[in-house]
Amino acid sequence: MSNLFSTIYLKLALKSFANFLTMMTRIFFGISFLLILSLGCSQKESQVQKRPNFLFVLVDDQSPFDLKVYDPKSILETPYINNLAQAGMVFESARHMGSMNGAVCTPSRHMIMTGRTLWHLPPSAEFQKNTDPHPLDEQTIGAVFNRAGYKTMRTCKIGNSYPAANAQFTIVKDATKRGGTEESGSAWHAKQVLEYLDDREVKQEEEPFFIHYGFSHPHDTRDGTPELLARYGAVNHTDSTRLPSANPLQPPLQENYLPVHPFFHGHPELRDEERVSGVWKNRDEQTVRNELGREYACDENIDIQLGKVLKKLEEMGEIENTYIIYTSDHGMSIGRHGLMGKQNLYEHTWRVPFIVKGPGIEPGKRVEGNIYLLDILPTVCDLAGIEIPKTVNGSSFKPVLMGEKNVIREVQYGVYCGGTKPGMRTVRKGDWKLIKYDMMEGAVRETQLFNLAENPHEYLPEHQRSSELETDLAEDPKYADKLKEMEDLLLEQMISNNDPYRLWDQKM
Ligand SMILES: [Ca+2]
Numbered sequence: 092m093s094n095l096f097s098t099i100y101l102k103l104a105l106k107s108f109a110n111f112l113t114m115m116t117r118i119f120f121g122i123s124f125l126l127i128l129s130l131g132c133s134q135k136e137s138q139v140q141k142r143p144n145f146l147f148v149l150v151d152d153q154s155p156f157d158l159k160v161y162d163p164k165s166i167l168e169t170p171y172i173n174n175l176a177q178a179g180m181v182f183e184s185a186r187h188m189g190s191m192n193g194a195v196c197t198p199s200r201h202m203i204m205t206g207r208t209l210w211h212l213p214p215s216a217e218f219q220k221n222t223d224p225h226p227l228d229e230q231t232i233g234a235v236f237n238r239a240g241y242k243t244m245r246t247c248k249i250g251n252s253y254p255a256a257n258a259q260f261t262i263v264k265d266a267t268k269r270g271g272t273e274e275s276g277s278a279w280h281a282k283q284v285l286e287y288l289d290d291r292e293v294k295q296e297e298e299p300f301f302i303h304y305g306f307s308h309p310h311d312t313r314d315g316t317p318e319l320l321a322r323y324g325a326v327n328h329t330d331s332t333r334l335p336s337a338n339p340l341q342p343p344l345q346e347n348y349l350p351v352h353p354f355f356h357g358h359p360e361l362r363d364e365e366r367v368s369g370v371w372k373n374r375d376e377q378t379v380r381n382e383l384g385r386e387y388a389c390d391e392n393i394d395i396q397l398g399k400v401l402k403k404l405e406e407m408g409e410i411e412n413t414y415i416i417y418t419s420d421h422g423m424s425i426g427r428h429g430l431m432g433k434q435n436l437y438e439h440t441w442r443v444p445f446i447v448k449g450p451g452i453e454p455g456k457r458v459e460g461n462i463y464l465l466d467i468l469p470t471v472c473d474l475a476g477i478e479i480p481k482t483v484n485g486s487s488f489k490p491v492l493m494g495e496k497n498v499i500r501e502v503q504y505g506v507y508c509g510g511t512k513p514g515m516r517t518v519r520k521g522d523w524k525l526i527k528y529d530m531m532e533g534a535v536r537e538t539q540l541f542n543l544a545e546n547p548h549e550y551l552p553e554h555q556r557s558s559e560l561e562t563d564l565a566e567d568p569k570y571a572d573k574l575k576e577m578e579d580l581l582l583e584q585m586i587s588n589n590d591p592y593r594l595w596d597q598k599m
Pocket residue numbers: 151152195196310420421
């Protein structure tokens with residue numbers, strides 16, 4: 092009997108053990124399947140995650156030296172831009188290639204959109220009203236990122252840009268906003284971006300985005316908000332028959348300020364040098380300091396608006412996967428060297444502020460870079476893993492962003508020939524910079540040679556500095572060899588960039 096019971100118990104036990112094993116096997120395979128499934132999903136998710144977003148911030152007419160990031164003595168308050176610089180990479184030699192047009196913005200924005208050099212732009216860069224369709228329209232930032240599956244959105248000023256490229260963005264909210272209120276000023280541009288981001292949340296958009304966050308300021312008319320104008324002691328001066336009041340809160344004159352440029356800039360009746368409201372042809376200290384105060388009021392307002400969008404991206408959990416690029420279409424003089432506009436090739440105007448923060452970029456690093464604005468398109472393609480359009484002339488500076496290189500080229504070349512031809516040309520290599528002027532049918536023919544390490548402000552004899560190197564060295568026989576070297580380099584650059592002009596002392 093007991094044996095029978097034992098056998099039954101044994102059979103039952105074996106059966107339950109077998110059932111147990113089957114159950115465990117099922118659970119094991121079930122869990123494994125779920126694990127594989129979830130791993131697959133998270134891999135897919137991380138692949139999606141790996142496609143970065145872009146917030147491209149483009150301001151209008153800002154010298155890098157407005158910002159504390161480039162001039163520690165500046166009294167301008169831009170906490171968000173400063174934070175961006177601390178968390179990202181600052182470029183010391185970011186430049187625009189120049190202009191064949193009095194409206195320097197126009198070719199600059201064509202170069203940004205196409206990645207092409209100055210003499211290879213569609214006719215709309217030179218003849219602003221020519222907006223006939225051009226094959227390059229389809230090879231611009233908006234079009235390229237749309238094809239790659241990105242959501243594209245832009246806000247910016249209207250005009251003096253590349254309309255057919257602007258229209259490629261899926262959402263376009265453009266308007267020129269240079270007033271001193273929420274609706275008429277920089278806050279309007281912020282509102283467009285914030286509305287897009289809100290909408291993205293509602294629609295639960297999964298695709299990465301490319302946002303072109305453009306401003307209409309600090310381009311004149313520099314109407315600041317009342318609070319910010321007060322902070323910088325400035326007024327929206329409109330009476331050309333009187334000077335604006337002096338105010339100790341205004342920014343001091345820049346180190347390379349002059350009451351007059353030593354020779355004519357070569358562009359008769361140039362708007363920026365003669366008709367900017369609040370300045371006109373005045374270059375006295377009161378006018379320049381008030382205008383700088385207005386500029387800073389507009390700059391700080393842009394910073395506040397940038398802060399709103401950064402905060403929103405943080406709330407959305409997108410900030411860590413977003414490349415934020417901050418720059419301007421070109422620099423600006425506002426009294427430096429006795430000039431007011433952007434139609435010159437001194438560092439304050441040829442250079443642009445350029446800060447990038449994003450995945451893989453070492454925080455707080457400063458690099459030379461030697462980049463042009465026309466390198467942006469190939470770089471953002473490179474960062475996003477998108478094939479760079481064959482029409483691009485520029486180079487990706489991703490290796491600089493990733494800490495593998497300090498510069499992407501040795502020599503940089505610049506042009507201004509929006510006035511009398513052939514105009515101004517510049518070339519820079521290492522510490523040395525040459526600027527040449529050939530204007531007014533030969534009446535203005537000048538050469539300047541600067542050692543930027545010793546003379547970063549490009550002081551001229553008129554600045555009356557005591558240091559031997561803090562001046563224009565073109566006439567100094569000690570630097571004759573260096574001058575010759577830079578002259579040769581300029582001609583080389585003009586040839587390789589297909590510059591259609593030659594200067595008076597260059598071989599044809
Ligand atoms: Ca501009």
